[in-house]
Amino acid sequence: MTAPGGSAAAALRRKTAPGLLVEHARTWPDEVAFRAKHLGIYRERTWRKYMELVAGAARAFASLGLGAGDRVAIMGDPCEEWVICDLAAQSLGAITYGIYPTASASELEYQMRDGGAAMFVAENQEYVDKILPIADRLPTLRRIVVIDDSAMFGYEHPQLLRYRDLVAASDASILPWFEEQVSKLAPEAPAFIVYTSGTTGDPKGALITHGKHLAATSNILDIYPTLADKNHRTVVYLPLCHVLGRDIAVTLPLISRLIPHFGEDIEDFTTTLFETAPTLLFTVPRYLQKFASHILVGVINSSAVKRTAYNLAMRVARRHARRRWDGKVSIADSAIYEFCRLVAFKPILNKLGFDQLELVVSGGAPLPAETAALWQIYGVNTVEMYGQTETAGGIISGQRGPFPRPGDVGSVPNGWQVRLSDNGEVLVKSPDLFEGYWNNEEATRAVIGTDGFMHTGDVGEWRGGALRLVDRARDFIVTSGGKTLSPSFIENLLRASPYVAEAVVFGHGRKYLTALIEIDYDTVADWARSRSIAYSGFTSLAQSPEIGRLIKTEIDRTNAELSRVEQIKAFRILPKALDPEEEGEPVTPTRKVKRNLMYVRFKSLVEAMYDDREERLLAGEVAGALKPQGGLI
Amino acid sequence: MSRRMPWASGYFRTGYAQDFKLIETRLERVSAGLFAVALSVFPFVASPFQLDLACQVFLAAIGSLSLMLLTGYAGQISLGHAGLLAAGAFTAGILFKEFGAPFWVTLPAAAAVGALLGIVFGLPSLRLRGLYLAVSTLALHFVVVYLGGEYETKRGYSTGIVIDPPSIGGYAVINPRIWYFVLLAAAAATLFICLNLIRSRTGRAWRAIRSHETVAEALGIGIASYKLLAFVVSSAITAVAGALFAYYRGFVSVEAFSLFLTIQYVAMVIIGGMGSLLGALLGAMFVTLFPYWIEAALAALPGAARYASVLFAVNYAAFGLVMILFLVFEPLGLVGIWHRIQTFFLLWPFKHRQVTGTNR
Numbered sequence: 001m002t003a004p005g006g007s008a009a010a011a012l013r014r015k016t017a018p019g020l021l022v023e024h025a026r027t028w029p030d031e032v033a034f035r036a037k038h039l040g041i042y043r044e045r046t047w048r049k050y051m052e053l054v055a056g057a058a059r060a061f062a063s064l065g066l067g068a069g070d071r072v073a074i075m076g077d078p079c080e081e082w083v084i085c086d087l088a089a090q091s092l093g094a095i096t097y098g099i100y101p102t103a104s105a106s107e108l109e110y111q112m113r114d115g116g117a118a119m120f121v122a123e124n125q126e127y128v129d130k131i132l133p134i135a136d137r138l139p140t141l142r143r144i145v146v147i148d149d150s151a152m153f154g155y156e157h158p159q160l161l162r163y164r165d166l167v168a169a170s171d172a173s174i175l176p177w178f179e180e181q182v183s184k185l186a187p188e189a190p191a192f193i194v195y196t197s198g199t200t201g202d203p204k205g206a207l208i209t210h211g212k213h214l215a216a217t218s219n220i221l222d223i224y225p226t227l228a229d230k231n232h233r234t235v236v237y238l239p240l241c242h243v244l245g246r247d248i249a250v251t252l253p254l255i256s257r258l259i260p261h262f263g264e265d266i267e268d269f270t271t272t273l274f275e276t277a278p279t280l281l282f283t284v285p286r287y288l289q290k291f292a293s294h295i296l297v298g299v300i301n302s303s304a305v306k307r308t309a310y311n312l313a314m315r316v317a318r319r320h321a322r323r324r325w326d327g328k329v330s331i332a333d334s335a336i337y338e339f340c341r342l343v344a345f346k347p348i349l350n351k352l353g354f355d356q357l358e359l360v361v362s363g364g365a366p367l368p369a370e371t372a373a374l375w376q377i378y379g380v381n382t383v384e385m386y387g388q389t390e391t392a393g394g395i396i397s398g399q400r401g402p403f404p405r406p407g408d409v410g411s412v413p414n415g416w417q418v419r420l421s422d423n424g425e426v427l428v429k430s431p432d433l434f435e436g437y438w439n440n441e442e443a444t445r446a447v448i449g450t451d452g453f454m455h456t457g458d459v460g461e462w463r464g465g466a467l468r469l470v471d472r473a474r475d476f477i478v479t480s481g482g483k484t485l486s487p488s489f490i491e492n493l494l495r496a497s498p499y500v501a502e503a504v505v506f507g508h509g510r511k512y513l514t515a516l517i518e519i520d521y522d523t524v525a526d527w528a529r530s531r532s533i534a535y536s537g538f539t540s541l542a543q544s545p546e547i548g549r550l551i552k553t554e555i556d557r558t559n560a561e562l563s564r565v566e567q568i569k570a571f572r573i574l575p576k577a578l579d580p581e582e583e584g585e586p587v588t589p590t591r592k593v594k595r596n597l598m599y600v601r602f603k604s605l606v607e608a609m610y611d612d613r614e615e616r617l618l619a620g621e622v623a624g625a626l627k628p629q630g631g632l633i
Numbered sequence: 634m635s636r637r638m639p640w641a642s643g644y645f646r647t648g649y650a651q652d653f654k655l656i657e658t659r660l661e662r663v664s665a666g667l668f669a670v671a672l673s674v675f676p677f678v679a680s681p682f683q684l685d686l687a688c689q690v691f692l693a694a695i696g697s698l699s700l701m702l703l704t705g706y707a708g709q710i711s712l713g714h715a716g717l718l719a720a721g722a723f724t725a726g727i728l729f730k731e732f733g734a735p736f737w738v739t740l741p742a743a744a745a746v747g748a749l750l751g752i753v754f755g756l757p758s759l760r761l762r763g764l765y766l767a768v769s770t771l772a773l774h775f776v777v778v779y780l781g782g783e784y785e786t787k788r789g790y791s792t793g794i795v796i797d798p799p800s801i802g803g804y805a806v807i808n809p810r811i812w813y814f815v816l817l818a819a820a821a822a823t824l825f826i827c828l829n830l831i832r833s834r835t836g837r838a839w840r841a842i843r844s845h846e847t848v849a850e851a852l853g854i855g856i857a858s859y860k861l862l863a864f865v866v867s868s869a870i871t872a873v874a875g876a877l878f879a880y881y882r883g884f885v886s887v888e889a890f891s892l893f894l895t896i897q898y899v900a901m902v903i904i905g906g907m908g909s910l911l912g913a914l915l916g917a918m919f920v921t922l923f924p925y926w927i928e929a930a931l932a933a934l935p936g937a938a939r940y941a942s943v944l945f946a947v948n949y950a951a952f953g954l955v956m957i958l959f960l961v962f963e964p965l966g967l968v969g970i971w972h973r974i975q976t977f978f979l980l981w982p983f984k985h986r987q988v989t990g991t992n993r
Binding site: 041042043044261277306307310348351355356 | 641642644645649652981982983
C-alpha cells in the first residue's frame, strides 16, 4: 500500500483521515477494516460499512449544528463508536479530543474548559454522570451524546441525546453528501487535540493537523515495514485519547494493513487478546510487566515437575538470547532453543494469546531492559519505540529488530532529524510536528526553538548509532552528598519485581535514597494466599509484616544491582492503591506518578524514613538498661 | 453464548453460526481425524473376537448415552433400563415373527414403543423423586419382562425368538465388519443427537431441572413437559438399542434382560462420570470389557484351570469392588481422570488457571 520514505509522507501530508476512509471504501469496499466484539461475536466491519457508520454519525452531528472549528470531547473506553464519532466530527472540520476515562472531575472540568468543547460524547452512563454536574457551568457545551444508553434510566437533561436515536435514520443516501463534506476538508486544518498526561502542571493540549498527523504516523511504517507488508491483527485497549491509542485504532489502519480488534469491554481485554491472538501489538511497558509478573508468579506456584521444566528451558533460552544479541547463534543453538520454546514458552504465550505475535512495540514510557529481555527470551519479538504527543503521532526513534538488544530506543526514521543539545537534551526536527499547544502560546514557544528543532525535555545519548534515553523529562535527584542520580532508572529496577506495581524514589537533598512502594495487589495476594497469610483487603495486605519482609527481599535484590549511593536504604509500602480517578491523587490518568505530589500526599511516610527522632527516643529509653549496672548484684 | 471459546488462542467467532461448530481448533480437527481413521481401520486388523467386543461396546454406548441423558443431565433415576431394552428387542422380534416386518419398520416401531413407555415410565417422575422414582421404574421393568416372557411361552418360543439378519437392498447384513460399521454409525448418530440436545434449549432445561427444580420452574421452564421429554427421548433411543441388539444377536429372549443388565448400565453412567457424554462412552467401554479383562487376568495366573469354576463369582465380586472404589475415590468417574490429565497439559507449565485469558 504505502511505501515508506519521503514521497509517501509528502503524499499523506495532502490528505485527511476521513478522506482516506472514503478512498478505502471505494478501493476495497468489502475488505475488513476492523472487528468489534458485540454480544460474543466479532462483528466484521468492512470499509464500506465503516464509512457508512461514520457518515451516519457525521450527518447527525451536522444536524445538531456542529461545524468546522468546533471542538468535540469524547470520553470513554475504546470502542468502535469512539472511533466513528471521532472521524465523523473530523469530517465536518470539527476538532476532536479525548478525555481519559479515568480523569477525575476537576481534570474533566479543566479539559472541557480549556478545549471549549461544543459537544461531549460519553461512552456510557458513567461518563454522563461525570459531565452532568458541571455541564451547566460550561458555557460552550451545547450537546451531550451518550453511546451506550443501557443504564440510562430516568435521565432528563435538555442537552442529553442518545447516539442510537441520532444515527437511527441514516442510510446509504447520505454518502454523496458525506463525500462532499470530506472533500472540502483542508489537510492543513486542525484535526484533533491530544492532551499530554501532565506529570508536571496542568495537561497541555497539543494541536495536530490532518495532513501532518498522517505523514508523521507513516514514519512508524518506515521503522516497522511489516505493518504495510501483510495483514496484522491487533487489539485496541490503550486509551484512544492518547496519541498512541489513536494511531493504533484510527490512523495506522488507514495507512497500513493493521486490523484493529475491539473487545466487548475494556475489563475483558485479556480475553480479547486470547481470543483474537494478535500478530502485532502496540503496548505500554506496564502491561508487559504485569503479564510477565503473572507468568512468574504462576511458575513459582506451579508443581515441582513443571517448574523444573520451565527453569531448564529458561537456562537454555537465556544463553540463546545473549548469543542472539551478540549475533552469534549457531544452528544447534537455535534447534535446542526452538525445542525449549515449544515445550515451555509456547504454552505460556498461548494462554495469553501471545503465541502468534510477530512484533510487540512498546511505547509511551520507558521499557525496563529486563522486561524487554524476558519477553525476548520467551520468543516474543519485543522492541521499544520512543515518541511524544508533540511528534503528532509519529515516533522519534524505534528499535528495528528483530530481537534487538534491549536498552536503547533505536534509530531515527527516514526524513526525521534528531540531535542532542549541549546538555544532552533530545531535539527533533521534521516537517510533520504538532502545531502548538491549544491556548498556550508561551508553552509552544518554550518547546519549539527558532531553528525548527523541538525540545523533547528528555535526556539522551548516542550509543552505536542508536539513541539511548538517560532519563525522561530531566528528572534527577541530587543527594546531599552531591551525587546526581536518575530515580526512574532505580524505579524501573524496582518495578521489575512481580510484587511491585509502582515505586517512587526520593532523596533530593538527603543523605540517602528511600522509596515508596505500591504493591501489585494480584500477585501479592496470590503469594499471601499460598502461604496462608490472612488479609482482608488492600490495606491489611499492605500492612502485613510478612509482606513487608517480602518487599524487603525484593528491594535487597534490586540493591545488589546498584552502586552504593543508588541503593534504597529505607522503604514504606503505600497503605492504599493509587487511583487516578480520585481527586488529588498523585498519578496521571495513564498512571504516571507525579513525584512532587507524591511527596505532598505521603509526606509523613517519606519523612518517617528520614526521621531519626523515634530512634533517639527509643535509644534514650533503653540507654540505661543496656549499660552494665555494677554494684546491684 | 451457548458455548465457551476453545482453549487455544486465536479462534474467534464472527457470526453466531460458528457457535454450532463441534470441531473448532486445529488440535481438535487433527485428533478427530486420527480417531476416525483408527476407527475405520480397526475392523481390518482386529480378530473376530475383538470385532465382536467392539460391536458390544457400540451397542452399550447407545444405551449408556440414553441413560446419561436421563440420569446424568435431567437428573431422573431410572432402574427400568433393561426393561426398555427388552421392549425394543421384543418389538422387533414380535413384528418380525408375526408380520415379517423388515428392519426399517421394526426400528421406528421400537422407537415408538420406547417413547410410549417413556411417557408411562416418566409419569411417576412428576410426583416422585429419588428412591421412590427408582422403585416405580423398577416396577415397569418387571411388567415389560413379564409380558415378554408370556409372549415367548404362549407362542411357543420358550427358548427365544430367532430373527433373520436385516437386509439392505436385498443384501443380508451378516458380515461382522458390516455389522461393525452399522453399529458404529448408530452409536455416532446417537452421540450426535445427544450432543445437540444437551447444548440446546432442551439440554439447558434438563440441567436446570437437575440442579434445582424450583429454581428451574421459576426460570420459566415447564418442569413436567421437560421431565417427560427426557423420559421419552431416552426411552426411544434405548428401545432402538434393544432392537439393534436383537438383530445383532439374531435372537431375543427374556433371560438377556435381567436386573443385572440395568445395574450394568447404571454402572456405566457412574463409572464413566455423571453429566458427561464422554463419560457415557468411557463407561460403556469399561463395563463391557471389564469381565474380559478379569478373565484374561485369571488366565494369566499360574494354574489357571483351577480357577475356571469360580470365574463367574470373581467377575461379579470384582465388578462390585470397582463400583465401590469409583464411588469412594473418583466420584467424577473415568471422565474425571481424563479431565485431570487434560488439565495437567492444558495448564502447562502452570498449576492454577490465573494467568490466562482463557475461559476454561
